[in-house]
Each structure stands twice: as structure tokens, then as C-alpha cells.
Amino acid sequence: MKVKKLSRRACLKGMGVSIALPWLEIMGMPVASAQTSSDPLRFLTFYVPNGIRMSEWKPSSEGTNFSMPSILQSLEPHRDSVNIISGLANYPASVTDSRWAGSHARGTGALLTQTPLVSGTSNLVNGKSLDQVLADELRGQTNLASLEIGAREGSSSGNCEDGFSCAYLHNLSWRDGDTPMKKIVSPSQAFQRLFGSTSTAGETVNPVTNPISESSILDVVMERIDALNGVLGMEDKAKLDQYLTSIREVELSLPTSPSVSAGSCPLEDAPSDADDYENGVSQMIDLIALAFQCDKTRVITYMMEDSLNTPSRYSFLGISGSFHELSHHGNSESNLSDIQTINTWEVEQFSSLLTKLSGMAEGDGTVLDNSFILFTSEFGDGDNHYHWDLPMLTAGKAGGYLQAGQHISYDINSRSAPEPSLDDVPMANLFLNVLEAFGIPQTTFGTIGDGQPYGTSTLSEIKA
Amino acid sequence: MRLLKRPTPRLLSNKLSQAIAYACLSGLLVSCGGEQLESEGEGLIPAAVSPTPGPAVAIPVDGQTPTPTPSSSPTPFSSPSPAPAPAASPEPVATQTPAATPIPVSSPTPSSAPIPSPTPAAVAQDFGMLDRSYWLLSASSEEGDLNNAIDDDDTTRWSTGEVQEPGQWLSIDFGEMKTFNIVDLESEASPDDYPRGYEIYVSLDGVNWGEPIFYGEGNSATTSIEFDDVSASHLRIVQTSSVERLWWSIHELNVFWEENTSPTPTPVATPTPLSTPIITPSPLPTPAVTPTPVPLVTPTPVPVVTPTPVITPTPVVTPTPLPLPTPTPDPVFNLTDYEQGVLVYEANCEFCHKPITVSEQLGRSQFEITEAIRTNTFMQSISLTDEELRVLEYALNNTELPVTLKDVVPGYVIARRLNQVEYDNTVRDLFGFAAGYSPSQDYNFAQDGFRSGFNNNAAGLTLAPLDVENYLKAATGIVDDVFASSAMSSAVLVCSGDDDSLSTACLTSILDNILPRIYRRAVTDSDKSDLLGIAENTFLLGGGFTDQVKAMLINALLMPDFLFRMEPPPTLGDSHRSLTDYEIANRLSYFLWSSMPDAELFETAAAGSLSSEEDILAQVDRMLADSKSDTLAQQLTKQWFQTLALDEIFRDGELLDEDLKADIEQEVYMLVRDAVDGEITMQGLLNAPYTYLNSNLANHYGIDGSGLSDELVRYDFNAGDTQRGGLLRMASFLMINAHPENNSPVRRGKWVLERLLCSPPPPPPANIPSFEPEDDGEATGSLRTQTEAFFEGRDSCNACHNAMHGVGFAFEHYDENGRWQADDNSFAIDDSGELFSTGVSFVGVPGLVQAVTEDSRLASCVVEKTFAYAMGRDLLTSDYEVFGFYASQLGVDFNMKDLFKVVSTSPLMTQRSSEE
Secondary structure (H helix, E strand, C coil): CCCCCCCHHHHHHHHHHCCCCCHHHHCCCCCCCCCCCCCCCEEEEEECCCCCCHHHCCCCCCECCCCCCHHHHHHHHHHHHEEEEECCECHHHHCCCCCCCCHHHHHHHCCCCCCCCCCCCCCCCCCCCHHHHHHHHHCCCCCCCCEEEECCCCCCCCCCCCCCCCHHHHCCCEEECCEECCCECCHHHHHHHHHCCCECCCCCCCCCCCCCCHHHHHHHHHHHHHHHCCCCCHHHHHHHHHHHHHHHHHHHHCCCCCCCCCCCCCCCECCCCCCCHHHHHHHHHHHHHHHHHCCCCCEEEEECCCCCCCCCCEHHHCECCCHHHHHCCCCCHHHHHHHHHHHHHHHHHHHHHHHHHHCCEECCEECCCCEEEEEECCCCCCCCCCCCCCCEEEECCHHHCECCCCEEECCCCCECCCECCCCCCEHHHHHHHHHHHCCCCCCCEEEEECCEEEECCCCHHHEC | CCCCCCCCHHHHHHHHHHHHHHHHHCCCCCCCCHHHHHHHHHCCCCCCCCCCCCCCCCCCCCCCCCCCCCCCCCCCCCCCCCCCCCCCCCCCCCCCCCCCEECCCCCCCCCCCCCCCCCCCCCCCCCEECCCCCCEEEECCCECCHHHHHCCCCCCCEEEEEECCCCCEEEEEEEEEEEEEEEEEECCCCCCCCCCCEEEEEECCCCCCCCCCEEECCCCCEEEEEEEEEEEEEEEEEECCCCCCCEEEECEEEEEECCCCCCCCCCCECCCCCCCCCECCCCCCCCCCCCCCCCCCCCCCCCCCCCCCCCCCCCCCCCCCCCCCCCCCCCCCCCCHHHHHHHHHHHHCHHHHCCHHHCCCCCCCHHHHHHHHHHCHHHCCCCCCHHHHHHHHHHHHCCCCCCCHHHCCCCCCCCEECCHHHHHHHHHHHHCCCCCCCHHHHCCCCCCCCECCECCCHHHCCCCHHHHHHHHHHHHHHHHHHHHCHHHHHHHCCCCCCCCCCCHHHHHHHHHHHHHHHHCCCCCHHHHHHHHHHHHHHHHCCCCHHHHHHHHHHHHHHCHHHHEECCCCCCCCCCEEECCHHHHHHHHHHHHCCCCCCHHHHHHHHCCCCCCHHHHHHHHHHHHHCHHHHHHHHHHHHHHCCHHHHHHCEECCEECCHHHHHHHHHHHHHHHHHHHHCCCCCCHHHHCCEEEECHHHHHHHCCCCCCCCCCCEEEECCCCCCCCCCHHHCHHHHHHCECCCCECHHHHHHHHHHHCCCCCCCCCCCCCCCCCCCCHHHCCCCHHHHHHHHHCCCHHHHHHHHHHHHHHHHHCCECCCCCECCCECCECCCCEEEECCCCEEEEHHHHHHHHHHCCHHHHHHHHHHHHHHHHCCCCCHHHHHHHHHHHHHHCCCCCHHHHHHHHHHCHHHHEEECCC
């Protein structure tokens, strides 16, 4: 990793003279031009765990005139903004030398990376996730390159491991193969991350009243990491590099760094964290909408909760016991019906977000129009654990890039016995659409291992 | 189709050294030293195998041009079926490149991808340089035309256009099958741009590349790579190393098939489609004098090789020397039956059953192996030839512990971040905060990911922007808290300074006092000047003396030297080094206390007195006597015995009541603490005749709790009362391994196998029928009867479930809440069981406990878990042999204190390997 950065001496001198130097320019980051000709484009992944009751999710017909299935009823008002895409596969998630172990971990860890996970190595091995590819592209245009959030913590008993590291289950967003972008599960903390303060109004940081400069301290730390690189082993350096790049990310969002852009931002205070999941979910949804509206970040990954999260409860829906255990439904109608109840509620939460975003006018349209949103899970059916025929929904028009309002169904070649087929349409292809919509088209995304690419062409059906 | 992860060079060399180790073990090699590794390694390579279970291939008759027989059966490379093809396994020829290493072929396991295997070339091919006219090149990146590499112009080049990084590659599509054995990469016009490391892959379809057939390091402008004959239509060179600034360039690329000049013909392989190639004594006649160049797949006449005597490894310190093979100019020796058996085992069995030296399958007969393969779904794709079965049986029946401690590979731990417990404890001990001070909770630290069973594993402890933000807030908050306390702040402020000018001398004194404790080592002038710089910065921004000190402390708490535990690698070229006294002090304190070293430990380290075993043992005794070692008992309780899972269980749709949960956890903790304190032995964890109860817990168990209060106190059971006693009869184990409304013999059995015997069953397949017990009111039999009826005839399930049920049924007298039940919903209880892998039958939990304590796996499992926790790294194959050795030394039962001493003085804890 080669990043030009300030020497400590230069930084300290600079600080002594003027703390208000344009931070981003000092750091060699591009500064967004003041007048953007077009409205900003946002990307959101809205993830729900443990699969979906697919029979109540998938419309019975293709095209635009499908009738909304039971689980998706709440999306009826947004019908013209969503696409339901059936038949996509995450083949890389099925690549393993251990056929069944870690299928949650693989499905989740590889969901946005479309890269096979490797167990039994001395470190984590994944790829770079789609959101982080975008974050790299957009870094510097907003205060935060990306935001990763969830509505509750995952299992902490070690039961999440399943032959792999728990990190794969806890994180969708990966900056690189061994660095998960951990998520914030506290709405108030997420708010402060976004606004650097407990209010959207922000607070004025006066260097005279706070002579201890966080950014100077972090700079000394970065210098030290640099010096340590000379004496440590390769794998140690990789660990410290996680620290270094994380510091760089944080420096950009320190209160001392100038606000890069500000959409029309309502005056709001940070929420106090709800102590129940139901309200926590909706607080995070409010935050997503606010972050997009204020243009604090354009890339958000929202894991409503972790996969395989044994202690999770849905008693507020009248359901007792663990969602994960329920998801191994064994075709019991009562289990399936409970799963459907949970799925329906999840989609309702999603729909409430779409309602908020579609209510925010921007340019000729709405914030929703200027967004590319994915709703998905690591499995289709939570019992069979297959990584094909996955639930996938897009929302928004991506600034006119997306043709919405359709149910598109691709042929499924994968068959029972957990043998996926490379002939199934890769989810990675959809990701190529995302990159294209953001003006950074790529020819491939993800890998099936051994340097072979996975996604190689965009989905033409969803393009306007 | 399945795909292989690309093996790293390090893993390959591990594999090689493992193979060498077995050769050493047999006494064939006197030394395993690195210098001899290359030449000695060669003989270990299994010879070529047939690509498909097709017809036998032709033997060349004219000694010049082989007449290959086209394979009649198509090779299923693109089939999604998991049927793997065998590996291409060239016998390496003597190589001129000292840095190059032939790769011992690990045969494909059933889950491996089809590895392209050479099929006989479709067209007879002459020796010499391959015609490049029809080649199609592709590469991971391109700077300059790819065809520059094959344009007969050595001034033009292909280049990566970026600095050399592992994974860069260049592929050739020959357009047809070619046989070849040399690849030349020429970059004389860019003499520094040779690949620092490389791997050679071949493929039949350009998609499936399988394992590399060869790897090595470049060291001059022309890299000439020689390997054994291989036939393929695609060739790929993967760059495996990195170097600063330099690109990887190739000015001219050539491939040759040269007549094999080595006097050593290739040993014959038995075609073995699904498992390790076995070298068998050749039934073929010895060929004429002229060595025969052969395409890979052609069985070659074998020279007479002195059959190596069969070895019987014994658990001795000095391996019995065995006769060396007759020296030849290029020595090749045959593998013994034992070595062949080990290779078969590694290829087919090791994934589930661990390395053979610690396998629970030792002693199996051919019949048992065949039966297991026939009946077990997980083993369906394994297919062994009669010869493989024979050598596998031989190996399983002749393996004993081979370890001597001088061979220990210490391994290394990558820079490891303090986890939450370690951070809290360290901050507590650093400044003198009261017990319970928890910045990790106060500042919402992101949870520590588990890996390899524990949350102190270096690889699982990642770092993201969220952590930086939390550390920043925590450091500021901690320092504010220190300065809010006169006792703590006066301990920091060893002198006083001015607000109006920089009191450098005093600031330095403050650092001299506290910084060695923050960094947990001796500090340098450079360490201090980093922090004096931030003091100066604070001063320039208007901060007074206190602010300056605060800034230094905040800064120090964010330094990697505080947040990480780092052990730099040995000097380049050294395989390992001893840890420094300070590093050992840290290893000890984080193992036994989950915290920083205390003053005495620091002093001992500073005096250079932690290097001997006696010195370490004296500290371990002292540290275990300190109440800070409670953390060790707590962490083993939460993580190994998994009381953390009490947070995740439901009863009546709700999580457990907090008070009851705390009591249930405390009961486990207090017994584990007795073991850590040496009050009971390791086996006492399972059969202690007492427990700890308070009135709440007694009530939960239905025990008369009169006289008990809220405090858990020791409660001795009457002689002959076997309902309670030990971890397996406690609510924690019984409840976390149950369903909300029923006990679960499956989960209880699995837990015992996994966490006490370290022999977990494989994970369940997806989409299996689920067993739903009948409702209590309508039950037609006991849970056991229902379970057995459900599994009746489901052979593929029973292959694994028999092992779990055999253990789990012993707990039928304990319901889902861990309460004793005289009958099961009015049905009689049968709690007889069997330890499936050893065949020991028993009745009830007392019987199970006796069987488990008599099982040698218990001791080695306790050793394994303790080491995994102490080291904080993933376990290596070589570790298991060390664990087995220690377990055999400690005996079937031992005091945990003795184990902690073994761990603390082990080379695994006092040394580190290089990364190579």
C-alpha cells in the first residue's frame, strides 16, 4: 500500500499555524467540485439473514404485470421503483473444501465480494466488497466514504464460527481480503459517525479550547506504524496496515475536517439508542435516509441482523424462539408461516425506507430515484442453505440507469444436492450493473477462485 | 465442479517438509535440514498417474518417440459432478535451479477440483523448442503487447506494468496438447525484472488449473525452469513473490521438451484415480540402458530400487536408523508402506480425522475402512484401491507418537490486537483502576470475532475504522479518568512542569516512568521523542502542562505498541528465534492474566532472567497464585466450556433470566477455578464429588437448598449420589445443548466429542429431514425411542449420528433445563451408551465420564485447547504431534497447573518461527 502522506514534522508545523487548512487537500484526496452537474448517486445494501420463504416472495409471472406476492405486499406503492430479480446465484459462496460447514459464513462473507472464502489459513481470506469498490471511487466526495451499520450484534458465543471465522458472519463489507469493515450497531454512535456531533447542525471545534489535536495524534501513530514496518514480518505488516488505513478513514470524518458537501439537511439531534430490536431497526432506517439526504455518505451497508444469530428474537411479532432455528423449518407449515411473518415484516421495514427516500425531492426527482439499492439475503431457502436462486430486489432508478417495475427471472441450472452450476446468472453480473451505473464500468467482478472471474457481463434487462 | 483455492508457497513448503518429516521419521534421511531438502524431496514425489480410470496407456517401445494412446474416455473437466481427476504428478528431474523446488503432489481429496491431468499428446511430438506460431497468450495485466514475449525480438517485452506482487500471471494456450519439461523466461534487456518467485500450472482447458506442478524462485535475468515431462494444452506461470519498485517482464518466452538426461528413470505409478498415487514395486521389466523420455502419463519402466524395509515408528527419542538406499548419482528411494499409508491418509482422511499421529482412527482394519466408506455419506466420494487400503491399514496400525521435542516447529503469531478483556485488564493494571472498569463496554467496542475456538486468536482480531474511532474515544476518556483521580494522576506526574514553556525534562521523566509499562517493553529515545512531539504540538496549540501530558498518554494508548502484541521475525535466513525476555513476560501475562506484566515480571524480564525454564516456572507459580489468574478460569469457562452460549438459549420463548444465567455460569466457573488452582485434577472437572450452589441454583436443580443464600458455596454430594458432579452434570452444559422443549442427545453428544475429546463430527448436510419429537401429551415413547425410530434405516445419517447418540443418550435422565428426571414423560429411561470410536460401552453419565476419562483423547484435547488459548493462533499440523507428546508425558490425568507449566515453558511459547 503506497499512500503519500504528511511527515509528522510538516503536520505539526502546519497545526501550529492553522488548524483550518483544507484537510482533504493536505491529505491528497480529491475534493468534490462545488458545482456538481448531476445529483449524487447512492448505493445501499439492505441485508436480512437466514433466507426467505421463496414461494411467497417470487412473483408467479415475469414482466411488469406480475401480482405482488404475499411477502412483498408492502412494496406495492413502490412497484415502479423496484425490480425483483429471480435466479441469481452466488457460486463463489459454494466453493469450499468442506461441503457443508460454514454455509452461512460463506453466503454472508462472500455476498458482496463474490469471492470464495478460505478456511484453515493463518488469516482471513476474502475479496473486496462491492460497496468498498464504490467507496474507493467516491472517497473525498462526502465526509464518510462508506457507512456500515446493523441493528444488533451477532452471536458472541463462538457458535457463529462453524469452521470459519466469525468475522465472515458479522460483516458484509470488506475493504480487502483480511479487513472486514465492522458495523456500528448503536444508532447514536452511527449518527455521530455521520455528523461528527450529536446534531446535524454539527459543532464548531475551536482548536484553542481543545489543544489536544486528535488528527495530530493519529498522524504520529501513522508515522510509528510506518517505522514498525521495517522490523515486522509480512503478515504483521498486513495487520498494521488495517490500522493505518482505518486511521486514514477516520481522519477524514473528524470534526476538524471540513464538511465536504451538505445536501439540504434538516436539523436533527442524535437518537438515543432504543433498547429493543424493532425500534433499533427503524432508527437505523431513519439514519440511512438522513445520511443520504444530507449527503454525508453515498455508500451504506445495512445488515439488519447477523446470519446464524441464535439469540435473535421476534417476540414482537408473536414468534418465540430463535429465527435461525426457525429457518431450519423442516417444511413444517408452522415454521414456514413464522418465517413468512418475519420476512413480511423485514420487507415492510425496507418499504418504509423507500417511502422516506421517495419523499425527498432532489433535482427533477427524488433521492430514491438517485439511488441503487439492493435487498437480499445469503440464502434463498434457509433450510437447504443453497447459494443459488437467491432473493434479490433492486430499488431506485440509479439516476435513470435502471429500468424498474419488473420481475425478471433467469433460468436456474443448479440442482438439488448442493451442487451449484456456473451456468446460473451470477449475482456478480448485477454488481457490474451497479459499477456501470456509478460510471466506473468494469469487465469482471468477483472470482470463482484461481484468478478466474465470476461476473463477466451486466444484466441488460434492468437497464433503462 | 469445485474449485481449488490457490495454494500459497508457504503451504506447499509445509506440505513438503511434512513429507520430508515422514521420510526422516523412517530413518531414511539423516537430516531434515534445509540444504538437503531439495534433493531429498525429490524421491518422495509419487510418480505420474493416469488421468482417468481409463485404459492403460501405452509404454514407449522405441525409446525415442512415445506412441501415446489417446484416452478413450473423456475427462470430465467441466462436469459439475465432484468426481475429481487425479493430479498431474511429475517426477521432478534434477534441476539446475537451486532455488526451485518440485512440489510433492498432494493427491486430490474428494472435494478437490478436477485437476487437469495430461493426456497423451494427440500428435507425436519431437524434442526441442515448441513452435510458438499458434500460441495465444493472456496475462493478469499488460504493459506492452503480450506477443512481445514471443516475437523473437529480445528488446521488446511483455511486462506487468506494476510492481511484482503475488498472483500476477501469464498463460499460454498452446492450441493443442504439448509435452514439455522446460520453460525459459528471458529478460536480459531488463535484467532486474525476473520473477522473484513463481509457480507453474498446467491445464487441459485453461479454466481448471489445479495444483502447481512446480515452483521456485528466480535469481537472474534468465529464469530457466525445468521439471518433469508434462502434457497439457495450457501453461500458466504465476508470480508468487513481491519486490519493491520492479515490474515482472519477459522479453522472450520459450518452452521446450528436452530429452531427459537424468540417468534416473521415473518410477511407475499405479493409476489411482481418486486418491494418492502410490508407488508400487514395478511389475515391469527393467528397460534397456537408454533412459526413456516419456510423457507424463506413460508408465515408465522402473529401475530396480532396493525395497525399503518397512518401518514401525516407535515413540522413542531416537528413531531407529534404517539402511539408506543404495546411493546413486541421483538418489531416488521408494516410499515405505508406512509413508505411502500416511499419504493415503492425508489425502483422504486427514480433513476430518486430524493428522494421523493424533487420529482416533488408529487401529482400523481394511474391513472397517471399507465399511465406513460404504455407509458414510461424507466418505462416499472416497475410492481406494486394494493397495491403498493395504498401506492405509498398515499406517493406521503402526502409527505411534513420533515426536521428540527438538523437532518442534514453534510457529508464529501475527501482530495481535488486545481483545476486549485484555484491553480492559491492561488499562486497569496500567493506571490502577478499580476492578470492573471497562472501557470496552463504556465505548462500545466492536465484538471480538472467534476463530479456532477462542476470541484471542490473532487472525480473528481485525481492525476497522470503527475500532479506531472507539480507541480514540476510549483513550481520551481513560486519560481524563486518570486525571480525575488524585491517586492515579500523581502516579503519572512524577514531576511538575510549566504551562508557559515546554518542560521537556519533566515530560521525559514522566515517559521514562510510564512508557515502558504502556508499551510493555524497554523504550527507546525514538519512542519518547514521538510523544514529546505531540506534547510540543499541544503546547503550540495553547495547551498547558497537564494537557501536554494528557496528549502524550492518549497518543501512547493509540500506538500499535500498546494496542498490539508484536513479535518481530527472526533475522533473515534463520528458521526461528527465541523470544526476548520481555516477549516471554507478555506471553505469560496475557496467557495467565489476560493483562500486562506486573512490576515483578517486568523486573525479571529487564534483568534478563526469564530465559531459563526454572525462571519461567517460578513466575508461573507466582502468577497462578495471584487473583488475576481468575481471568484464566473465566475465559476458559466462557469460551472452552461455552457458558457464553447461555446468552443464546430460549425457554418459553424468552432468553434466560439474568440471575439464573449468572448463577449457572458461576457454578461452572468455580469448578474450573478449582482446577486452575490445582484443587482438583483435570479429570475432576468431570467427576468432582461436589459443586457450588446458592439457593436459586439449588431450587433450579430441585435440590434442598435450605441454609443456602445468594452466594454460591461448596456443596458436597453424599457418597453414591451420582446425579450431580462435574461439568457434564451441570445446568450449563445440559441447557446449552438442548432444545427449548426437549433435551438433545445430538447436541450433548456433539459437544462432548468436540470440546472434551477434540473429535467433532463433521457438520450436518443441508436440507436434511428434521427430527421433531412428539408433543409430551401425545408421545408414544421416550425421546430416545422416538429418536432411534426416526434414525432407523437412515444409514447415511447414522454414520455420524451413532457417534453423537452413543454419547448423548447417556444424558437421558436430564431434561432440557438440566433437571433430573426419573422417567421421560412417564416412559422408562435407557441411558446406556457407547463411545463409538473406541467401542467402550457404558451406562449413564457416571459410565460415560469413566469412559471419557479413560480415553487418551481427553488428555490430548485438554492440552490442545489450552495451547490454542495460550498461543492465540491457529493450530498447525505439527502442533498436534507436540500436543500428543505432552499428553503422553502428563498422563491420563494431571493437575492443570502442571499443564500450564508445560505450556509456559514449551518452545511453542518461548520461540517463534520465521514466516517461511
